[in-house]
Amino acid sequence: MTSAVTPSLSVRDLTIRFGGHVAVNAVTADFYPGQLTVIVGPNGAGKTTCFNLMSGQLPATSGQVLLYGQDITKFGPAKRTRLGIGRAFQLTNLFPHLTVLENVRLVVQSHAGQGLNMWSVWFRHKELLARAEHYLERVSMQDRRHTIVAALSHGDKRKLEVALLLALEPDVLMFDEPTAGMSVDEVPVVLDLIHQVKTDTDKTVLLVEHKMDVVRSLADRIVVLHNGTLVADGEPAEVMASSIVQEAYLGVPAHA
Numbered sequence: 001m002t003s004a005v006t007p008s009l010s011v012r013d014l015t016i017r018f019g020g021h022v023a024v025n026a027v028t029a030d031f032y033p034g035q036l037t038v039i040v041g042p043n044g045a046g047k048t049t050c051f052n053l054m055s056g057q058l059p060a061t062s063g064q065v066l067l068y069g070q071d072i073t074k075f076g077p078a079k080r081t082r083l084g085i086g087r088a089f090q091l092t093n094l095f096p097h098l099t100v101l102e103n104v105r106l107v108v109q110s111h112a113g114q115g116l117n118m119w120s121v122w123f124r125h126k127e128l129l130a131r132a133e134h135y136l137e138r139v140s141m142q143d144r145r146h147t148i149v150a151a152l153s154h155g156d157k158r159k160l161e162v163a164l165l166l167a168l169e170p171d172v173l174m175f176d177e178p179t180a181g182m183s184v185d186e187v188p189v190v191l192d193l194i195h196q197v198k199t200d201t202d203k204t205v206l207l208v209e210h211k212m213d214v215v216r217s218l219a220d221r222i223v224v225l226h227n228g229t230l231v232a233d234g235e236p237a238e239v240m241a242s243s244i245v246q247e248a249y250l251g252v253p254a255h256a
């Protein structure tokens, strides 16, 4: 699909074995800017493992991961992040005892290459803060800027996580169940935010998601994994209606 546009992220015959078990089996797909793809499949289908292979948390047994055509298969997660693949990690990357603004500023600072250089940080402090404020505005959390992260609601933590991801300025954004554990009223806020990110900035967005209402509301495209194999890939209506998906994912016999 969308073949006139250059894919940002591609995987070719991507495979990983754990001993004798093939968790991801020769998966091939292209992902495009401005497109939100949701990866679905039953428990143990290989969705998270596939994400881990794309973001570099796991090394592939065989196959390739390409970013704008560059082979990044052998690169670790940090290098992939620098090249433009950003992943939200279900709150594990937040500093709970710092304020919301400090959390964003630290990411802005490290992304700006300031590292631990105290003098550059001193001279550019205002500029870095202004950029951090910008990302807080993107997620409508300016009013929480001086709140300690540990005191935020779960939904606000997830929004902050999106701000941190945006501050890395990735081309490809990966979310693993972004609404997991949220209250009913928090869910639409985060879904709107993810939708906005894709629409306003032409980013490539990848989601692993179980909740079908989330899949329906966000997906431009659905990829279905089953036993580590890609069994369907296409427009939501078409994929959801296909008998292979009804059977593999929804547990409905193909002839039902």
Ligand SMILES: Nc1ncnc2c1ncn2[C@@H]1O[C@H](COP(=O)(O)OP(=O)(O)OP(=O)(O)O)[C@@H](O)[C@H]1O
Binding pocket: 018, 023, 041, 042, 043, 044, 045, 046, 047, 048, 049, 050
């Ligand atoms: N590090 C590992 N070592 C051995 N087996 C693993 C490892 N990671 C994943 N697996 C196996 O690979 C398969 C795919 O797991 P994965 O977590 O990717 O599935 P999933 O589709 O994300 O499932 P869920 O929806 O339950 O999160 C499972 O059989 C799992 O037990």
